[in-house]
Amino acid sequence: MNKISTKLILAFALLIAVLVVQIFLNQTVSSKANSDFEQLKTTIGPTIRMLDKFHSSNKELRLLLDKQNYGAQDHENENRILEIVEVELPYYNSEVNAKLSSLDVSDNKVLPISTINELSQEIINEVNKLNVIIKSSSLRNDNEVTKKMLLDSEEILNNLFFKMDNNINLLIREYNNEFLLFQNHLSTSLSNTSKIINYSGLIGLILSLLIAVHTIRSIIKPIKELQFSTRQISKGNYDLRVPVSGNNELAQLAKSFNVMADELKMNFDEFEKKNKELEQFIYIASHDLQEPLRTISSFTDLLRDQYHHELDVKAIKYLNFMTQSSKRMSSLISGLLDYSRIGKSAEIETVNCNDLLAEVVSDMTASIIKYDAEVEILKLPSIRGYKTEIRLLFQNLISNAIKFRKQHVAPNVVVSGREDGDNYRFEIKDNGIGIPKKNLESVFAIFQRLHGKTKFEGTGIGLAHCKKIIELHGGEIWVESTEDVGTTFIFTLPKTING
Amino acid sequence: MLLTVVSFIFSSCCNEKIKEVNIGFIAPLSTRATDLGLGPANAMALAVEEYNTSKPSDAPVVNLFFEDDQWNNELAESKYQKLRNEHDIDLLFISNTGGTVALQDEILKDNIITINPLNSDELLSSLNENTFKIAKSTEAANELIAIRIIELGLKNVYIMHYPNDFMNRATKAVQEHLDIANTHYKIVETHKDQVDFEKELNEAKAMNAEAIVFFGYKEYGFAMNQARKMGIDAQFFGSTVLMDSEFYDNSEGAIKGTEFCFFTPADGNYFLAKEFLENYERNYNEQPESIWPPMQAYDAMNIVLQQLRDVNSSRNKQQHLTDWLKLRLHQVRFHQGVCGNLSITSDGSSRGIYFTMYEYVEKGNAQKIKR
Numbered sequence: 001m002n003k004i005s006t007k008l009i010l011a012f013a014l015l016i017a018v019l020v021v022q023i024f025l026n027q028t029v030s031s032k033a034n035s036d037f038e039q040l041k042t043t044i045g046p047t048i049r050m051l052d053k054f055h056s057s058n059k060e061l062r063l064l065l066d067k068q069n070y071g072a073q074d075h076e077n078e079n080r081i082l083e084i085v086e087v088e089l090p091y092y093n094s095e096v097n098a099k100l101s102s103l104d105v106s107d108n109k110v111l112p113i114s115t116i117n118e119l120s121q122e123i124i125n126e127v128n129k130l131n132v133i134i135k136s137s138s139l140r141n142d143n144e145v146t147k148k149m150l151l152d153s154e155e156i157l158n159n160l161f162f163k164m165d166n167n168i169n170l171l172i173r174e175y176n177n178e179f180l181l182f183q184n185h186l187s188t189s190l191s192n193t194s195k196i197i198n199y200s201g202l203i204g205l206i207l208s209l210l211i212a213v214h215t216i217r218s219i220i221k222p223i224k225e226l227q228f229s230t231r232q233i234s235k236g237n238y239d240l241r242v243p244v245s246g247n248n249e250l251a252q253l254a255k256s257f258n259v260m261a262d263e264l265k266m267n268f269d270e271f272e273k274k275n276k277e278l279e280q281f282i283y284i285a286s287h288d289l290q291e292p293l294r295t296i297s298s299f300t301d302l303l304r305d306q307y308h309h310e311l312d313v314k315a316i317k318y319l320n321f322m323t324q325s326s327k328r329m330s331s332l333i334s335g336l337l338d339y340s341r342i343g344k345s346a347e348i349e350t351v352n353c354n355d356l357l358a359e360v361v362s363d364m365t366a367s368i369i370k371y372d373a374e375v376e377i378l379k380l381p382s383i384r385g386y387k388t389e390i391r392l393l394f395q396n397l398i399s400n401a402i403k404f405r406k407q408h409v410a411p412n413v414v415v416s417g418r419e420d421g422d423n424y425r426f427e428i429k430d431n432g433i434g435i436p437k438k439n440l441e442s443v444f445a446i447f448q449r450l451h452g453k454t455k456f457e458g459t460g461i462g463l464a465h466c467k468k469i470i471e472l473h474g475g476e477i478w479v480e481s482t483e484d485v486g487t488t489f490i491f492t493l494p495k496t497i498n499g
Numbered sequence: 500m501l502l503t504v505v506s507f508i509f510s511s512c513c514n515e516k517i518k519e520v521n522i523g524f525i526a527p528l529s530t531r532a533t534d535l536g537l538g539p540a541n542a543m544a545l546a547v548e549e550y551n552t553s554k555p556s557d558a559p560v561v562n563l564f565f566e567d568d569q570w571n572n573e574l575a576e577s578k579y580q581k582l583r584n585e586h587d588i589d590l591l592f593i594s595n596t597g598g599t600v601a602l603q604d605e606i607l608k609d610n611i612i613t614i615n616p617l618n619s620d621e622l623l624s625s626l627n628e629n630t631f632k633i634a635k636s637t638e639a640a641n642e643l644i645a646i647r648i649i650e651l652g653l654k655n656v657y658i659m660h661y662p663n664d665f666m667n668r669a670t671k672a673v674q675e676h677l678d679i680a681n682t683h684y685k686i687v688e689t690h691k692d693q694v695d696f697e698k699e700l701n702e703a704k705a706m707n708a709e710a711i712v713f714f715g716y717k718e719y720g721f722a723m724n725q726a727r728k729m730g731i732d733a734q735f736f737g738s739t740v741l742m743d744s745e746f747y748d749n750s751e752g753a754i755k756g757t758e759f760c761f762f763t764p765a766d767g768n769y770f771l772a773k774e775f776l777e778n779y780e781r782n783y784n785e786q787p788e789s790i791w792p793p794m795q796a797y798d799a800m801n802i803v804l805q806q807l808r809d810v811n812s813s814r815n816k817q818q819h820l821t822d823w824l825k826l827r828l829h830q831v832r833f834h835q836g837v838c839g840n841l842s843i844t845s846d847g848s849s850r851g852i853y854f855t856m857y858e859y860v861e862k863g864n865a866q867k868i869k870r
Contacts (some may be wrong), residue, residue: 006574073854075643075855075856075868076766076855078853079766079853079855082850082853083839083840083850083851086842086850086851087833087839087840087841087842087850087851088833088840091833091840091842092741093833094832095832135646136679311727
């Protein structure tokens with residue numbers, strides 16, 4: 001039950017249940033509405049329309065007969081009377097009669113329908129009789145007798161039409177009442193449908209909100225905690241752990257995360273220990289190697305100074321080789337020593353880069369003048385970091401920019417820096433020989449040299465120093481370069497740095 | 500085995516559905532009274548075409564076949580047999596009253612429904628139950644002439660009639676009314692192909708006839724011409740067939756001014772009739788010579804086709820098509836046709852087509868008389 005998947009399934013099942021109930025209720029009410037609508041459309045509505053026509057035909061017949069009785073002779077008039085009497089009245093009468101079969105004996109409509117049936121037949125008979133009278137009168141010209149018969153017939157017909165009108169009106173009223181009744185049913189059904197949709201929609205909405213809030217609480221909160229912990233661990237805070245509550249999937253994930261963090265911390269501690277041992281070894285080794293190297297170098301010097309008369313040219317040459325190699329080895333060991341010392345016993349402080357670069361450029365004046373170099377320092381930010389190491393960083397990069405210059409081209413170096421989100425971004429751009437694309441990755445490796453010792457002097461550890469300094473600060477360094485155009489070293493340093 | 504049983508049940512079930520209905524129409528398509536045959540034949544073909552293109556998918560296809568009786572009732576039986584033998588017709592339309600009478604035994608024996616789309620009269624209504632008349636009443640149409648004669652106060656009426664049942668019946672309708680009004684009249688039956696009426700007209704002149712009634716076909720055009728040439732200025736009256744163009748030609752214009760009972764779209768459901776005539780002209784590139792016969796035929800055919808639309812869904816499978824159709828036709832209470840709102844009574848005759856009096860104005864043109 002505590003599992004998120006179970007909760008989600010239950011939540012969806014609940015929503016689906018609400019939907020099913022809504023559909024069922026809707027169907028029930030709609031079905032009733034449809035039945036009412038069908039009744040209105042196919043039975044009651046057409047019946048009322050038919051009764052209206054029946055009524056109209058009767059009225060028209062009465063008017064036509066009046067016209068005829070008062071002497072108007074018109075074949076169209078006579079033909080229309082015949083059409084009503086022979087076709088329309090029998091048709092409407094049969095339609096009205098057909099309704100009887102579907103009515104209960106106690107229905108209010110039964111009596112008027114039966115009466116209409118009788119009256120209709122009487123009217124037809126009386127009109128036929130009247131037509132005979134009129135026809136014979138026009139043939140015989142016995143007007144007095146005819147007049148009397150016409151008056152009698154007119155009276156009978158007036159009486160029949162009056163009754164017919166009343167009964168048709170009564171029937172129309174009954175059907176209209178039924179129409180209103182079904183219309184009310186239909187209206188109620190539609191209103192109920194609307195209510196069902198509204199209420200079930202509201203219930204669904206509330207349930208959805210509750211489920212959403214619950215889901216957010218039970219899913220999003222632990223995920224955020226996990227996200228925060230991941231960030232902290234990535235920044236080196238290996239002691240942080242995610243709080244574990246409950247026994248759901250996310251709690252399991254948090255537990256696994258914590259186990260992973262434990263493992264990571266243990267491995268990191270081990271790694272740091274090994275690293276320290278390695279650095280200690282490098283430091284001791286390089287420090288202890290200096291002493292015998294100095295002894296070799298000083299005895300080589302003594303041999304050359306004190307016995308140079310006894311040594312031939314070849315021996316002197318060999319001695320010079322030994323001196324050069326000793327010096328070079330000394331440089332390499334020094335480089336290693338410096339590498340292992342980076343970050344040792346230093347403190348984080350605010351570094352004004354403009355001041356720092358001014359000092360660096362001052363220290364390099366001889367080299368700058370010698371090679372006619374131009375070093376342009378743009379406005380730089382103040383940063384937090386290890387000042388000595390940052391100084392070494394800039395010194396190495398500017399020194400490289402001057403060293404790897406193009407022949408017959410005065411070196412031009414531009415140092416710039418700016419804020420970039422949570423970091424400071426610096427660029428050291430030169431117009432030197434550039435670095436082949438394939439070597440862009442390997443330039444930061446220790447003792448990596450891209451050129452021969454004779455072409456460009458140096459140990460090949462400078463950029464390894466730079467990389468270590470940047471990593472010490474938690475930043476990144478990379479290089480962009482185009483051969484024979486120039487190189488730009490770019491590095492970032494975080495604004496906040498843990499001591 | 501099961502498959503065989505299923506396919507048997509399926510095939511026997513489907514065999515009960517009517518897929519085709521063949522209808523025959525015997526009419527004067529040549530020789531005499533072609534205005535009563537050609538127009539109606541076209542109108543029926545039009546109705547059938549409209550039905551076949553718009554019918555429900557399970558309704559039968561209707562095929563229509565014509566036979567020409569040259570307006571001679573003696574040819575009716577042979578034409579009927581031809582239609583039965585060659586096309587196995589299920590239903591017959593026939594215009595000629597005498598022909599309808601002549602076929603009574605045959606249609607009853609074959610259980611075929613016969614519909615007269617031209618005339619309905621007392622004789623036809625007394626025939627067997629397979630005979631229907633979806634047409635105007637001969638008596639009602641022609642008595643209008645008698646009423647008109649009396650109304651105009653014309654004395655000494657000379658009535659000439661063609662020797663067939665319809666004209667005989669028309670004459671009797673007039674005679675009955677003239678008797679009641681005590682109007683003096685004389686009735687003469689002429690011969691079938693008679694073209695010289697001098698003897699009869701001299702008789703009319705001698706009795707100082709103020710009205711001459713021509714109950715006949717195109718040959719009476721010669722009589723009208725002769726009468727005027729003989730100096731007879733009596734008012735002419737005619738029956739429903741006056742619009743035959745040969746009638747006018749034979750009369751050399753003497754027919755103008757003749758009053759006759761007739762029917763135009765204005766006497767029926769005007770808009771439906773107008774639409775029908777437009778469709779007719781579109782299909783045949785001409786207007787019918789006489790308007791009312793095709794209008795009646797169109798309504799008669801449509802009443803039948805209306806029933807056939809649901810023959811396969813409403814007919815009891817054991818019921819013969821003729822029996823089913825007979826019942827259905829008797830139940831027609833209100834058919835909104837081009838001639839008016841029609842119903843069919845228990846004797847198989849229709850109600851709802853009412854003729855009025857017209858005056859012959861020009862060739863092919865008649866005008867309603869205002870009373």
